[in-house]
Amino acid sequence: MIKERIEKLRKLLKERNIDAFYITGSDAHQSEYVAPRWRGREYLTGFSGSSGSVVITQKRAALFTDSRYFIQAAREIEKHGVILMKSGTSDPDPVEYIKREAGEKANVAVDASEISISEFRAMQKALSPLTLTAAEDILSLIWTDRYPVPFSPVVMLSDDITGEKSSDKIERVRDEIKKKGAAWTFISSLDDIAWLTNLRASDIPHNPVFYAYMLITEKEAILYTDINRFECLDNLPFSVKPYEEAISDIENHIAGTGYINDKRVSMSFSFLEKYSLIVGRDVTTDMKAQKNEREMEGMRKAHLDDAVSYVNFLSRLEREGAGDEIAVSDMLEREREKREDYLESSFSPISAFASNGAMCHYSASEESNRKITRGLLVLDTGGQYKGGTTDITRTLLFGEATEEEKRDYTLVLKGHLALSRQKFIKGTTGCQLDVLAHQFLWNEGMSYFHGTGHGVGCRLNVHEGPMNISTRLVDVPLLPKMVISDEPGLYKENRHGIRIENLIAVKEDMNTEFGTFYSFEVLTLVPYEKRLIDMSLLTEIETAQIDMYHERVRKALMPYVEKDAVKYLEKATSPLKEK
């Protein structure tokens, strides 16, 4: 099947004099998660992972993916004759590979709709003297039963939930781009558009966004998406035109300098490059990151609901036990589904027991699903609620903990606590605070290699920018009402994994003669695993911080947890040192 597909594609490439075809694996909006239509990578190689690119030449088909997927990719692609190029090893990257494989005069092509202007221009430069062409959608010519662009119905969120009318947001966008010297902006990023329009849909699982483009000029606001998504088009503060018409229609509406995010706008819109352009991240990305008070209330309510479900789940787990990884995450999902405001999970849950937990992007499959015996379980899950989004990781203990497990858990917890209790002066970025989460592990010669914190949307994507907390130097200050995760971890190969994650929100703390200071409000309300805490490693401040948090959790949840969970909650939140 896959071999046939590749041969069909090769024929089309030959006809078009294309020596190498590059498939980015992205959708037309550079989304982190894509609708099935854009699973061309899987269609051509059999690889079902969520990250990677493909290069097809007349002789070879190669998949490029990272260490998370080396084993899975090899298993899935080799039977189809596709070769694996391991990113981050001595294997060539796509550019090096194409140069080596396709010869010095090769014509290279990529589907214009699947590559951002920024990536295309960088690749063009790197491939030189080879030519890179932004081509038509060749894949669809062979993929005859390709999924269409999904156009699920949209719902308009009430002002109660969004806290700001779409018309007001559009006016703010106009002000922002004007300040930057631009007369219009074209937005391709789906969660930016969802935020701006106050619309939500279900085109992509877990991410309540919808495929669309948005054009805002001084006078007009046009949403390009399927018109049939709407029950009613009245009273919208923007006009709606068909998705496919964006390319041909935009130029009827723009004049003067434009503002675009060339990392998100695809090469299908490269005609915009003939205008004077200011390039930067979408202004909506910064606006969206700082929640308003109504959104903060929605986030707090979502976290309360989520915590009630979580404690009910923990209590049930203790009473009833759970057979395997999938059974555990299913049990939690069932508890979440009991909340009135719960919509769906905010991402595919990670439930990873014992050594599976040491693979920090492990996802349990029917095959890998592991029985729960003695050991640690990393449980990273989250929910979409009517008014907000949650993302929480707890490391659960089954049976008795080893000294090593307790020590590791406590060191991760100390970093998690240090970050969330730190106050910081206005202007501070996430990369400046990151060491607070790493410090105790580093002192013991240990570390983790994922980010410490990512931004989280409000009833939107569980990953959003522009800020983060990471060792990468990202120059974006943390500002009030930004919601971000605090999730240090530790992964010991073939032994165990640990991760502890709360969502925290930046808040104003104090103004002094030295300036304005911010601190974090902890949104997540679920107890830590006290049986995994090595008290001898805690300072008095840390002990007090845990006890205060647990007291807050107990008071917040007690009125709402089910009767059977009351005793569990009392025990789980009692002081570390019983007086």
Added chain:
Amino acid sequence: MIKERIEKLRKLLKERNIDAFYITGSDAHQSEYVAPRWRGREYLTGFSGSSGSVVITQKRAALFTDSRYFIQAAREIEKHGVILMKSGTSDPDPVEYIKREAGEKANVAVDASEISISEFRAMQKALSPLTLTAAEDILSLIWTDRYPVPFSPVVMLSDDITGEKSSDKIERVRDEIKKKGAAWTFISSLDDIAWLTNLRASDIPHNPVFYAYMLITEKEAILYTDINRFECLDNLPFSVKPYEEAISDIENHIAGTGYINDKRVSMSFSFLEKYSLIVGRDVTTDMKAQKNEREMEGMRKAHLDDAVSYVNFLSRLEREGAGDEIAVSDMLEREREKREDYLESSFSPISAFASNGAMCHYSASEESNRKITRGLLVLDTGGQYKGGTTDITRTLLFGEATEEEKRDYTLVLKGHLALSRQKFIKGTTGCQLDVLAHQFLWNEGMSYFHGTGHGVGCRLNVHEGPMNISTRLVDVPLLPKMVISDEPGLYKENRHGIRIENLIAVKEDMNTEFGTFYSFEVLTLVPYEKRLIDMSLLTEIETAQIDMYHERVRKALMPYVEKDAVKYLEKATSPLKEK
């Protein structure tokens, strides 16, 4: 006098059709500290501070300087009719000022030798559509008794001190630039040249560098400096040509791609821009920053000498008292002068009592010199020794401390200690570690606004790059044998200042399954002020860290301090909690 000078200059500008003349205040090598020849700023405005630029038009003369100097500048320049433009306020910067002042068609000029290529190109762009010209040295035409370029005698350091022959360093430079794709490099930075040649001189007070340029090609190495500095030219691994000939001679020796630091090479060498150029910081800057083992030994020995002097001084101060700020720093200087290897101070000492200490760049003058009564004294000093360079700040207490002083000192000390005891994974930058020094102050709504740490040369400049520890995001990892300061502070206007500074060196600590980890070796060996420590604010780890440091100090210094200082040293280094 100054008015006359400005009038003379204006006449010359008019003849040359120059509407605005910009004086950067830099020397021809963009040195932090300059020889008197380059004090054109002071010659034309009367301002004696160490930082600022000047714009002269037919109508006005304006000085641009930062908040450290607002009061001093106003006092010094206003009597000469020069106006003050306060940097970092709503006042215009030089570019805005020139645009406003000199009209839309103005010709702007700057002495080519005093502006870097990088700064010139940026300013040219910012001034557009005005024209900016890199002009001849017009100032020297009116400044007839201007100081010459200083050419003090050079000394060649022995291999014992440098640990690496100049010829080997030159070979390493050739390797480095070859890796970057360049065939030659032209170096203008004075401390880079001193390091590369293993030569030292005294052209600039405190900084043992000498005015020179260095050209390294695949076959040649040419030092452009005064030939008469040398007692003997035999056996040098480079040829020596006159300083003035650099401009005309270089092109006889270069071909192909060059490597330059356009932030340090002046516009006098703008002819280099016609070559293919790779631009970056001088490769010597990175090489110099990582000391070799011999240099580390020299640094350790210098710090031992410095600490012996310091403790002798502290003991004398306790016995004899000191009348005023200058008397205190003089007393310390006299103790340093007793060490055989001591050469000179490594910068102009800061001795700032009580509220003077709250001005973090205060320098005591005859006028400001303050009597020592009760309170805190910030004493920031350092020495040049035969084999190394020191930089130390201690905050001394006279009389009894207030609760506020103790709390402030302890919070600063906690940050200072946290930074120096942190281990960190390879690849970590200074800006990632900075929060460790700020964290306790920020939690109390306090902060300081200078860098936490700067690189320090070995028998070289007390400030050197490329790494630092600061809230600015500088993407330079800390590497083994880099020497850097650890100097958090706190400045309360009209009350007191506090700063605690040690030099620390990066060292390899451990290799684990998670990677390579580094830690810091503390070089400075002088007790903290125990009477300023609020024990209730210290954790057990901090108490142990202080006690261990003091024990190390006592053991290291006891054999060397003078008899009268033995008791002082014992008392100053005894454990915080006497058992």
